[in-house]
Amino acid sequence: MIELIRLNGQPFLLNVMLIEQIEAFPDATITLVSGKKIVVRNDMKEIKLLINQQFSQIGLIGIHNEVEGS
Structure with a gap:
């Protein structure tokens, strides 16, 4: 869950x-x-960050580190 305003x-x-x-x-x-629509004060960049943090926290997005020289 993410908190929005x-x-x-x-x-x-x-x-x-x-x-x-x-x-x-x-x-x-x-x-x-x-199909329900919700209008919020938060801007899209903030919402995207909150979503990505939530997905990372629950393990749906892994952290990708590139190895030098590959």
Whole structure:
């Protein structure tokens, strides 16, 4: 779960596995797999960072280190 802020200033937790897409209109609009849309104060870069951190934390994204000379 990631913590985001609704337009009215209220924080909420969102299950990242339910996110289908994120767009900026200019506010960040999150479309869930159910089709429901949520508009938040957070910008797209912040949301992307939070999602990537969450996926890394639960082991869905591994850390990739390039080896010199390969």
